[in-house]
Every structure is written in structure tokens, then in C-alpha cells.
Amino acid sequence: MLKELIIALLGIAPLGSLLIFLLFAAFAIYIVYQTQFHPLAAYPGPFLAKLTNLYSVVHAFRADRHEDLYQLHQYYRRIVRIGPQRLSILDAQALAPIYGFQAMCKSLSGTTGSTALRGIEPHILSAIRDWCAALGDQHPDQLSPVAPSKSVGWSRPKNMAHWCAYGIFDILGEVCFGKTFNTSLRDANHLFFPLMALNVQIINICGQMPILRRLGFDDYLRMGTAADREQQIAFSRKQLGARLTGNPTQRRDIIYYLEQARDPQTGEGYNRGELISEATMLLGAGIDTANTALTATFYFLAHHPAILHRLTSAIRTAFPTLEDIVSGPRLTQLTYLYACVEESMRLCPPVPMDLPREVLPGGLQVGSWHFPAGTIVGVPTYSLHHSEEYFDRPFVYDPSRWLLRASEGGEGVDTAVLRRQRKAFIPFSLGPRAFIGRDMAMLEVEVSLARALWLYDMRLAPGTEMLGVGKEGEYKIKDHFVVGKEGPVLQFRAR
Numbered sequence: 001m002l003k004e005l006i007i008a009l010l011g012i013a014p015l016g017s018l019l020i021f022l023l024f025a026a027f028a029i030y031i032v033y034q035t036q037f038h039p040l041a042a043y044p045g046p047f048l049a050k051l052t053n054l055y056s057v058v059h060a061f062r063a064d065r066h067e068d069l070y071q072l073h074q075y076y077r078r079i080v081r082i083g084p085q086r087l088s089i090l091d092a093q094a095l096a097p098i099y100g101f102q103a104m105c106k107s108l109s110g111t112t113g114s115t116a117l118r119g120i121e122p123h124i125l126s127a128i129r130d131w132c133a134a135l136g137d138q139h140p141d142q143l144s145p146v147a148p149s150k151s152v153g154w155s156r157p158k159n160m161a162h163w164c165a166y167g168i169f170d171i172l173g174e175v176c177f178g179k180t181f182n183t184s185l186r187d188a189n190h191l192f193f194p195l196m197a198l199n200v201q202i203i204n205i206c207g208q209m210p211i212l213r214r215l216g217f218d219d220y221l222r223m224g225t226a227a228d229r230e231q232q233i234a235f236s237r238k239q240l241g242a243r244l245t246g247n248p249t250q251r252r253d254i255i256y257y258l259e260q261a262r263d264p265q266t267g268e269g270y271n272r273g274e275l276i277s278e279a280t281m282l283l284g285a286g287i288d289t290a291n292t293a294l295t296a297t298f299y300f301l302a303h304h305p306a307i308l309h310r311l312t313s314a315i316r317t318a319f320p321t322l323e324d325i326v327s328g329p330r331l332t333q334l335t336y337l338y339a340c341v342e343e344s345m346r347l348c349p350p351v352p353m354d355l356p357r358e359v360l361p362g363g364l365q366v367g368s369w370h371f372p373a374g375t376i377v378g379v380p381t382y383s384l385h386h387s388e389e390y391f392d393r394p395f396v397y398d399p400s401r402w403l404l405r406a407s408e409g410g411e412g413v414d415t416a417v418l419r420r421q422r423k424a425f426i427p428f429s430l431g432p433r434a435f436i437g438r439d440m441a442m443l444e445v446e447v448s449l450a451r452a453l454w455l456y457d458m459r460l461a462p463g464t465e466m467l468g469v470g471k472e473g474e475y476k477i478k479d480h481f482v483v484g485k486e487g488p489v490l491q492f493r494a495r
């Protein structure tokens with residue numbers, strides 16, 4: 001009766017108009033609420049971001065969130081509202097309250113921790129030997145550990161964004177699946193790289209706005225890759241199967257430690273499916289991060305010949321033979337090597353984003369700010385690493401900023417400056433969810449780099465000098481949660 005009355009009064013077209021009017025009114029109310037009355041309304045930020053997480057989705061698509069957050073903080077300063085419920089905080093003081101052990105926040109990512117890493121080095125070294133040989137277009141048996149032979153010329157050009165991935169992938173194959181994937185010496189398994197990169201991009205895009213996953217947007221983006229993914233899973237199963245049917249207690253790799261692990265409550269160990277998923281998760285988390293640290297260091301060294309020269313001489317002086325380059329006091333004392341890698345990770349953090357944490361009931365106090373429960377907060381790593389508040393000349397590649405003047409014969413910075421920098425240096429994050437295998441990752445990167453520089457001189461391949469060069473001479477990166485990159489293209493020649 002009422003329906004007939006309304007139709008009679010307004011007619012079909014006016015009813016449509018009424019609906020449109022109601023939609024507009026609801027939208028206007030939503031805008032007014034988000035910008036004036038929402039608990040985060042007082043925080044500045046882009047207008048679109050206050051209304052919808054699509055703002056972050058767009059930047060995740062463009063893979064430029066790290067740069068966007070940097071620009072936003074330049075403009076809006078310390079705190080920026082980057083989503084209806086989300087704040088980015090550029091302040092080292094916020095790190096402990098957000099990520100520390102007492103944090104009133106919960107993590108939003110879904111991975112689990114891993115087991116302690118020991119006794120793994122021989123397997124890491126085995127993969128590094130193959131990789132080093134391949135860099136110089138040699139077979140591993142050709143590498144002379146004492147006196148490298150003077151080769152006639154430069155190797156074929158190597159795009160290090162890919163070649164470092166091969167090296168790290170093979171190391172992780174040894175460490176996580178008990179066998180090298182052999183990508184340094186053969187092309188066979190290279191199809192996994194684009195697949196893993198796509199997977200991370202999709203997780204990153206949909207992670208900005210979880211409803212996208214519920215709507216099946218991730219499946220849409222993955223369309224056409226099912227066959228390759230099945231091949232990858234089958235490969236992982238085969239690799240692990242071979243490892244488990246061998247003599248499991250002889251190899252001190254991740255599988256060994258995972259097999260020893262027991263649930264403290266039930267006393268049960270991992271079954272085979274769980275072992276695969278743990279090992280695959282480690283592989284996914286480890287490949288692009290360690291690869292970025294290594295590739296970025298090659299990039300900065302190739303573009304800073306004086307620093308390259310100094311580091312190369314230091315390595316060749318410290319280690320009489322190639323096989324001396326292993327973990328231990330001599331590697332630890334090579335502070336300049338560590339400084340070069342740290343400085344690369346400062347300018348090019350392997351995880352450049354604002355790792356998000358949700359504020360728990362009771363809220364979160366950071367200095368004089370109080371953030372209500374349910375707010376998503378994060379400190380953007382790339383912006384923090386480029387902040388003038390913590391780093392002098394933040395865009396300059398200067399490894400000596402990590403040396404302590406008092407113990408380096410006058411070079412470097414004093415304790416107060418080093419402390420200020422360290423406060424804001426977070427490539428591995430911090431707190432309970434931080435990456436616990438930091439020492440292993442640094443060992444992979446340092447030993448790979450040191451052995452390559454011990455064996456070879458290197459140069460930018462002629463004609464490729466500008467590949468990978470970003471703003472202010474930085475390494476150009478894409479923020480896919482981990483880092484997308486191209487170049488540098490290098491050539492190697494036995495010294």
C-alpha cells in the first residue's frame with residue numbers, strides 16, 4: 001500500500017533520484033565523519049586516504065609506497081593518516097612501543113617463527129662456491145683457492161638483481177630443503193623467480209585492504225599461474241622427499257632442526273606437510289630480502305669506485321686464501337665490510353614498508369600521543385632510514401658513518417652519533433616478530449660478497465651504467481613489501 005503510494009507520488013524516475021540522493025547523503029555523512037569526528041580525524045594526511053584504504057592499494061599497485069610515505073612525511077611531518085584506521089609514524093621513539101616486547105600491538109602478518117640456526121655454514125659455503133664460479137663464467141672445480149689465475153678478459157655481463165637471487169636461492173635450497181636448487185649453474189629452475197615475485201606483490205596489494213582477498217581479487221591477479229605453482233609445489237615436495245629419505249641426522253640444516261622441534265604441550269613434532277610449509281615459508285621470506293642486501297651492496301660499490309677499491313683491498317689483505325673467508329674473528333674484524341652492507345641496507349632496506357601493527361584494547365601511548373585500540377600503526381623503514389633527524393646527509397652512501405672513530409684510527413663518527421643512527425636503523429625490524437636469523441642472513445651476504453671481491457675485479461658493463469640508478473644516485477627500487485629491482489649489470493675478471 002505504502003509502496004504504491006510512494007510510486008504514485010513520485011513516479012519511477014523520482015524514486016531512482018531519491019535513491020541517488022540517499023546514496024550521496026550517506027557518502028557526505030561518511031566524509032564528514034571520517035574527516036571531522038573519527039578518533040583519528042585530527043591527524044593530517046591525504047584526503048582520499050582518510051576515506052579509504054584504496055589509497056594504499058593504488059600505491060601498492062604502483063610499487064611506490066616507500067617513496068609516497070617519504071613524501072607524505074616531508075609534507076605532513078611526524079604522523080600521517082594513511083588510511084581510515086591507519087597511521088604512519090616517523091619517529092624512532094615509536095619503535096619500541098609498537099614493535100618491542102612490551103608492545104600494546106599485535107602483528108598482522110601470518111607467518112610463524114623459525115628454529116635456531118646452527119651448523120649450517122658448510123651448506124651455505126657450498127652454494128656460494130658454485131655462485132662465485134658462475135660469476136666468472138667458470139666451473140666450481142676451476143676456482144683456485146690460493147692464487148687466482150689471471151683470466152684473459154671480463155666475464156659475460158651479469159644482471160646482479162638476478163644473479164644475486166640465484167646465489168641466495170641456492171643457499172636457501174641447501175639450508176631449507178637440504179639441497180642446492182642449482183640455479184647459479186643451470187637455468188632450469190629460473191621460472192620460480194617471477195612466480196615468487198608475483199606472489200609477494202599480490203600479498204602486498206591485497207594486504208592493504210583485506211576485503212580484496214575476501215572478494216577473490218588475489219585469485220584474479222594470480223590467474224594463469226596455476227600450472228607453474230603446481231610445478232613449484234611438486235618441486236618442493238621432491239626436494240624435501242629426497243632430503244628426508246637420506247640420512248637426516250648428518251646434515252645440520254633447517255630440516256634437521258625442524259625435525260628435532262617438539263610442541264612443548266603435546267610433545268609432537270612436525271609432519272611432512274608442516275615441514276614443507278615451514279621450509280617454503282623460510283624460502284619465501286629469505287629469498288628477496290637477502291638478495292636485496294647483496295644486490296644493493298654490489299650496486300653502491302660499483303657506483304663508488306673508491307669505496308670498492310678500499311673494501312676489495314681490505315678483503316684481500318685479511319684473507320690469504322679464498323677458503324679463509326668463513327665466519328669467525330677475521331670476518332668480524334673486517335668492520336668495513338659490515339659497514340658497507342649496513343649502509344646499503346640503510347639506503348635500500350630489504351623490507352622498506354611500514355610493518356603494520358594493530359593497537360590492542362587499552363590503546364597505545366607513544367610519547368604524548370595516545371592511539372585508540374584498533375588503530376593500525378607502523379613506522380616506515382625507508383623514510384626512517386632517510387630521515388635527517390637521525391642521519392647526516394641521508395641520501396649519501398657513506399659506510400664510514402657506521403665506524404666508531406675511537407676504534408678506527410680517527411675515521412668514522414663518535415659514540416653519540418652512532419647511537420643516534422642505530423636507534424633509527426631497523427632493516428630486520430625489532431621485537432618479538434623481528435627476523436631471528438639475522439646472523440645467518442648477514443653471513444650469507446658478507447661471505448658471498450667477500451668471496452666475489454677476493455676472486456674478481458669488477459666493473460659496470462659498458463653501456464649499462466644508468467640501469468638501476470634512482471633519485472640522487474640511489475638504487476632504484478620498487479616497494480612490493482620486499483624490493484623489486486633491476487641491475488646493476490656487472491662484469492667480473494679474475495684478479
Ligand code: HEM
Nearest residue numbers: 111112113285286289290293350351427428429433435441
Ligand atoms: C638481509 C636479509 C634479511 C632481512 C633484512 C630480513 C628482514 C626481515 C624483517 C624486517 C622481518 C620482519 C617482518 C615482520 O615484522 O612482519 C623478517 C621476518 C622474517 N624473515 Fe627475514 N630478513 C632477511 C633474510 C631472511 C632469510 C635469509 C630468511 C630465511 C632463511 C628469512 C626468514 C624470515 C622469516 C621466517 C620471518 C618471519 C618471522 C615471523 O613472522 O615471526 N629472512 N625478515
